[in-house]
Amino acid sequence: MQENQIVTSMNFSLPKWIQEELACWPTHLPSTNEQMRLAIALSRKNVEHKTGGPFGAIVIDESTGLVLSVGVNRVEHTNCSLLHAEAVALMLAQQRINSFDLGGPGMPRRKLVTSAQPCVQCFGNIHWSGIWAMAIGATKGDVETLTGFDEGPLHPNWREELRAQGLSLEEEVMRREASAVLRYYRESGGFIYQGRRSKPLG
Amino acid sequence: MQENQIVTSMNFSLPKWIQEELACWPTHLPSTNEQMRLAIALSRKNVEHKTGGPFGAIVIDESTGLVLSVGVNRVEHTNCSLLHAEAVALMLAQQRINSFDLGGPGMPRRKLVTSAQPCVQCFGNIHWSGIWAMAIGATKGDVETLTGFDEGPLHPNWREELRAQGLSLEEEVMRREASAVLRYYRESGGFIYQGRRSKPLG
Numbered sequence: 001m002q003e004n005q006i007v008t009s010m011n012f013s014l015p016k017w018i019q020e021e022l023a024c025w026p027t028h029l030p031s032t033n034e035q036m037r038l039a040i041a042l043s044r045k046n047v048e049h050k051t052g053g054p055f056g057a058i059v060i061d062e063s064t065g066l067v068l069s070v071g072v073n074r075v076e077h078t079n080c081s082l083l084h085a086e087a088v089a090l091m092l093a094q095q096r097i098n099s100f101d102l103g104g105p106g107m108p109r110r111k112l113v114t115s116a117q118p119c120v121q122c123f124g125n126i127h128w129s130g131i132w133a134m135a136i137g138a139t140k141g142d143v144e145t146l147t148g149f150d151e152g153p154l155h156p157n158w159r160e161e162l163r164a165q166g167l168s169l170e171e172e173v174m175r176r177e178a179s180a181v182l183r184y185y186r187e188s189g190g191f192i193y194q195g196r197r198s199k200p201l202g
Numbered sequence: 203m204q205e206n207q208i209v210t211s212m213n214f215s216l217p218k219w220i221q222e223e224l225a226c227w228p229t230h231l232p233s234t235n236e237q238m239r240l241a242i243a244l245s246r247k248n249v250e251h252k253t254g255g256p257f258g259a260i261v262i263d264e265s266t267g268l269v270l271s272v273g274v275n276r277v278e279h280t281n282c283s284l285l286h287a288e289a290v291a292l293m294l295a296q297q298r299i300n301s302f303d304l305g306g307p308g309m310p311r312r313k314l315v316t317s318a319q320p321c322v323q324c325f326g327n328i329h330w331s332g333i334w335a336m337a338i339g340a341t342k343g344d345v346e347t348l349t350g351f352d353e354g355p356l357h358p359n360w361r362e363e364l365r366a367q368g369l370s371l372e373e374e375v376m377r378r379e380a381s382a383v384l385r386y387y388r389e390s391g392g393f394i395y396q397g398r399r400s401k402p403l404g
Contacts, residue, residue: 006224006272007294013211022208070208080293081302081330082284091282092209100283120357121326127354128283128323152329153363155322161355 054185069093103130120152137178256387271295305332322354339380
């Protein structure tokens with residue numbers, strides 16, 4: 001086989017504006033609303049800078065509010081359908097602590113804070129990530145109605161499945177602010193990329 | 203925020219033995235059995251070289267049998283719970299064609315060939331990847347019984363959900379050979395890493 005044609009590695013990065021944006025935020029965000037405010041700010045900046053879809057997520061240490069990692073949707077810019085905001089935040093948090101498990105024995109409880117309800121792919125990512133808690137902004141209905149993005153065939157009992165592994169769940173946190181970014185994406189003519197169902201926003 | 207503490211990028215690679223292994227295979231594998239033979243060979247080599255879990259996957263162009271990408275499980279070695287064999291193969295295929303969509307208009311139909319049934323996470327990855335077909339070796343039951351790995355809360359109608367988006371599915375392709383690798387992993391004392399349920403194999 002001409003092995004030089006096979007791609008053997010991949011690199012992805014957060015957009016360059018992230019460092020500048022994070023310089024404006026404290027390292028610790030103790031309340032869920034503050035955490036969500038950062039996740040939503042990242043989702044909005046991602047649209048403003050045209051660096052991806054209208055989604056932001058962060059991973060925090062629950063007891064201290066330390067922001068462990070941040071993520072934004074990078075699908076279009078990295079040519080990778082896996083790089084939803086939640087996936088990026090989870091992967092970068094695991095890189096920071098050098099573990100594929102964010103919630104193993106002796107570790108602080110970690111929480112994923114995401115500007116919108118995770119899709120079918122992020123549900124799977126969350127399941128194996130080791131996080132102990134999740135806060136969600138906009139609902140599935142908000143995402144699908146306001147943008148045309150589709151959440152995919154999510155498990156019908158996804159909430160119960162996550163709770164069954166000990167994960168605690170908060171929904172509709174700052175939902176109005178989170179939804180406003182989805183609306184802004186639509187108004188700014190954002191692209192809906194979903195595999196072969198991709199289409200420009202009408 | 204001390205932005206230097208935030209990890210802003212990530213890189214992952216296939217194990218070094220991959221290039222040597224692929225040099226022994228043709229660039230095109232026309233039949234599903236030949237394709238599965240490569241996926242299974244990769245799963246076995248990954249165990250032999252102790253570079254990850256007992257799973258291998260490839261993406262091929264369905265009409266020509268061209269091997270577009272290969273993947274093996276990289277969770278432990280990259281500290282990333284997302285890097286299952288299927289995810290790696292899909293991401294590297296997308297990198298090769300510079301598109302987040304493996305099945306857009308005008309593109310050849312692409313197939314994922316995987317040594318074992320995709321878990322809840324890979325189901326989501328597959329859903330957005332754009333592939334048109336999938337061939338599976340070992341079953342969910344084989345994986346869970348022979349290794350102790352858990353497939354997670356897979357959608358109860360996952361087959362119908364994939365077919366509903368036009369994906370064709372073949373199961374139990376070379377199941378015996380695929381299962382033999384799972385058994386070999388157990389006998390070689392492989393580690394079962396599943397977030398906070400991780401445990402050594404008994």
